[in-house]
Amino acid sequence: MKKVLFAASALTLATLVTVAAQGPAQLVSPRSQPTAVSAKPSAQPLAPAARAEDFQPMVTRYCVGCHNTRNPLPAGAPLVLDKANLADPGADAAMWERVVRKLGVGAMPPQGAPTPGAAELTRFRSSLIASLDTAAAKKNDPGKFVLHRLNRTEYANAVRDLLGVTIDATDLLPSDGGEFGFDNVATALKTSPLMLERYVAAGLQVAELAVGDAGAEPGTATYTISTVVTQNQHVEGLPLGTRGGIVVPHTFPADGDYVFSGRLLKTVAEGLAGVEGHETPHLFIVTVDGTQVFSAPIGGKADHDAAKENTPVPREEFNKRMTSPHIKVTAGLHDVGFTFVERPQQEQNMWQPVLRASQEAHNPSGMPRLRNAIIEGPYAVTGAGSSATRQRLFVCTPKAAAQEAPCAERILSTVARRAFRRPLAKPDMDAPMALYRDERTAGGDFDAGIRAGLARILTSPSFLFRSETDPTGIPAGSAHRVTELDLASRLSFFLWSSIPDDELLNLAIAGRLRAPGVLETQVRRMIADPRADGLMTAFTGQWLQLRNLDKVTPDVLLFPDFDDNVRQAFRKETELLFASVVRENRSALTLLDADYTFVNERLARHYGMSNVYGSRFRRVPVTDPNRRGILGHGSLLSMTSVANRTSPVLRGKYIVSNLLNTPPLPPPAVVPDLAESAHKDRPSTVREQLERHRANPVCGSCHRNIDPAGFALENFDAVGQWQTKTREGLPIDAAGMLSDGTKVDGPAALRAALLARPEVFAGTITEKMLIYALGRGLEPVDMPVVRSIVTRAAAQNYAMQSIVLGIVRSVPFQMRTAMRSGAAPVTTSAAR
């Protein structure tokens, strides 16, 4: 009787939560689900809900033995449960959310300790969630959105979308730092004199590239190819029938003459002056937008003999020969290729012991490789030209002096409206026009004036910072819906890492973004748009840590085939898989069990797949059950290895942190190292060492939860290739027991174990994506929001777009906390 009563009350509460979570804005669909239900693995039958305080005896009996004031465990971040108040978990939400998280993956009580049983733990967790959700709903707290500086990725994307100018932000701007795992977190986006100097320099340079510059001085741009890139194959983006080299999108500042040159890789670091790989003749070519503009023969017997001399002379002779005469190029963006004509297969088919061309010093593949591609100029400038960028920018052309100022204002205000992401107010154009006039007064022509005004827009805090507005009369600390203009920016920075386009901006200005169906249509349109690659790259780069791939440096002697081509292919494979899941609205779980992947010839060869030819990536079926999903991706597997072996600890840590969202606590400050504790008679395998390590209770308390997931992937070596024996010739032992007691013995079993808790993996993506979307860390009060998004997505088999839409419709995304009481009217007319 009592139980039934409690169940009913929990359901009532849960219904309340859902309604409240919709907020005053009615943001979510009216179909409400009891939140308590969502908390359990969907495979299990519904357990009747209960009040959290009923579990006090259970907590005392099974938890307090370790988690108490006298014996505060875990060390470093103890959980003290003996004084815990279960009558009101919301009062200590941070602590109880930790409990919810640990119970969600079945990690507590630890294996071997007395347990009340899975069903009882699930009921406890559900009751906690119900209480926490209710408490959070009462607060209705969307969190704090503070002034948000554009990070360098966003800056580069915004400049691209605004002006059609491509820049390499990593070269032009310093790194942004980051927090909570993402570099778009507002509180971590500090400014420094260095940062500011670079934004000013970038503004001037971008303005010059966009307008062109008839007074441009000659300069040199050098593009470098990493020494670990193998150049025996065709490079995507270059004309077919070429091999190696590089294609660069380069913005030419003016119509004029340019000089293109290539520098060959000198493969012997010191000593010999020669350039290897020219025993046979080769043809170096330069292409502009796919058309050959220059060629130079290199190699052959005469060159080979000359290069044997230990002097710089042959090298200088090569450099001279590989330098073009002056070539006319029009201003604007062109794809410039520096490459070699592919030679017939028979001649190329020379001794090639390994796939990677460079083995530190020598180049056994026999083909010359490009090291630098250099563009010099402009010389003999004939004008600023009429590049596509310029045509787009110049919405008018003054025919007489009197038309100049009005035309300048039209040009600059068209840019400013999108740059500032709102309709302009009167004072907005004062400063850009003042700079335009200063430049004209100082003797500059119309173009120079536009450049000055443009640079001013690009350095404006209205462009560089995302600020949001609070309506008049709202008291500080209270929640309100963000304006549609602010919502448009939130959407575009989330889905595109860039500014809104005209369609989105116009909808917001017209006040139609929140009209029925419009938001969803816009989200789906934006996901389909190529600009959403911004999300695919930035989010996978950080959540799945693909940015760390650059640091992967397998030992060249143990993995002689591994080159930069494979490394870049690893990255692209995972990015493409993620993009396909989002764009095709597949289940988030597809990331774990996809029966397809994306490879080019080089990657297919690495994985031992046949019949894939060429540099283009294409979708292929995955038939080997061990390879399915990201657990079989070389990206994940190589990033979690060290130079000469796999690291079950790193792999395990990656999985529990990034896929299960239960990151282990950092090791204690002074910790005996792995080998140190096994010093006297060193065991022969990593597994034995780790087992000794885990025998130490200080280490074992965390490592028994970390290592087994890593061991399950032991059949993949340090570069992600399948192995059945260790390098020492011992059989692979992939067996282990996960923290919830599931036994796993390989990648397929591990994947099955992760899939058995779909709400945990979907919750991880949701949580990470919410951090990314909001640009702030999550608070305990946000966790009910995460759970409600996951619950709704579960009904659609965790379809990825339902998660994205869930985030977009959530309270923290749709609302903001007023920061300033009695805020003055916003500066824009339409935003009111």
Place this chain on the structure above:
Amino acid sequence: MIVTKKHLPRRTFLRGAMGTMLAMPFLDAMIPALSAQAARPMRFGAIYIPNGIYPQQWHPEAAGSAFEFKPVMQPLEAYRSHLVTLSGMKAPDGNPDMGGVHMGASAAWLNGTGPVTEMAKFVVQSKKSIDQFIADKIADDTPLRSLEVGTEDMGTSAGACDGYPCVFFNAISWRDDKSPLPVAVNPRVTFERMFGETGSTSRRAANMRRKQSLLDSVAEEAGRMRRNLGPADNAILDEYMTNIRDVEKQIARMETRAASTPEGAVAPLGLPDNIDDHLTVTYDLMLLAFQADITRVFTFMVAHEGSGRSYAHIGIPEPHHPVSHHGDTPEGIAKYVKLTTYHVSKLAEFVGKLQQTKDGDGTLLDRSLLYFGSGMGNGNAHDRNNPPVLLVGGANGRLKGNRHIVAENKPPTANLLLGMADLAGAEVDQIGHSTGRLSL
């Protein structure tokens, strides 16, 4: 023209920076102006090596002036008369409760504090660092108050910061409690900070004028914006405005020198893709900065604590951090010793160049105070005891070399930070975990 994808033409610039090609045209024009000054200013540089140095192969046994050089310190033996090494000190913990074992080591190195937490969460906050106190005293009207450089940063792979604020890995210098000064890793960026963009004199002058009017006008807008925002937003905007004013001053000072800057300057082309070039060119830029009196204070992180760069060129393919966890095996220790010795040899090259460079009636080495060290001793166990603590240079006649000071009772390295402030004449009462002042 924006130079992308960058490479350092090793020969051209390195040869130049050794004192021939690049350096001369600039300095010829600049040095006369400097020679007019009567008193030569002191220079300060702090050079951070991550992950400690194996103490048994670094610290001398004998105290006093008859100490012997252990292998890692060996490359510096030629400069024994210009160096003071200290043993037996203790590096700051840097908030290890939050798991910042590595992060805290570098973050606390120059301020004895490291990351600050509020309610068990990191806030992007620390304490003003000693180099900035010293800059207050000695920077004077140099174009750049201080320069912060490094060879890599963690911001490009935020995942690598393990969810912590990356800035604690990327910055050892703090302008004030809330303003970190992260390192610039691109030598071209540092070059442009020092000299402005390359180009003809008229173009450079025009560019500086443009920058000044941009900053002026932007500061005004930020002021207007401020009126419409709440306190949290304004704190961010205030930081931005402070930086605007700093950069304005910096450019104004640079402009006064631009007139004497000759044409045809060659800048390094960007990020070198091997660590050896990167270290050489960065040290060379610091030499130039001292020589031309562009700055008198720099901090240099030769790598960060979680460094992922390979040292294949000296036969160590693994990155710095895993090498420091040497496991107490003979091979592991040998590798750790080799790697740290390499870094000391790069420092020795820099010290040699300072000694070869005249500055008034002495050398730049006589004017300089260099602080070289790490946030831990034995990196294997992140041990804060007995870190490398080395001072090099004459500190403008205030520091006597050829000494090995054996500290008693494990004084915190912050005490030494105060001792260095004293050498520079900067008045600092207390910093981080200091318990007193180490008199040098």
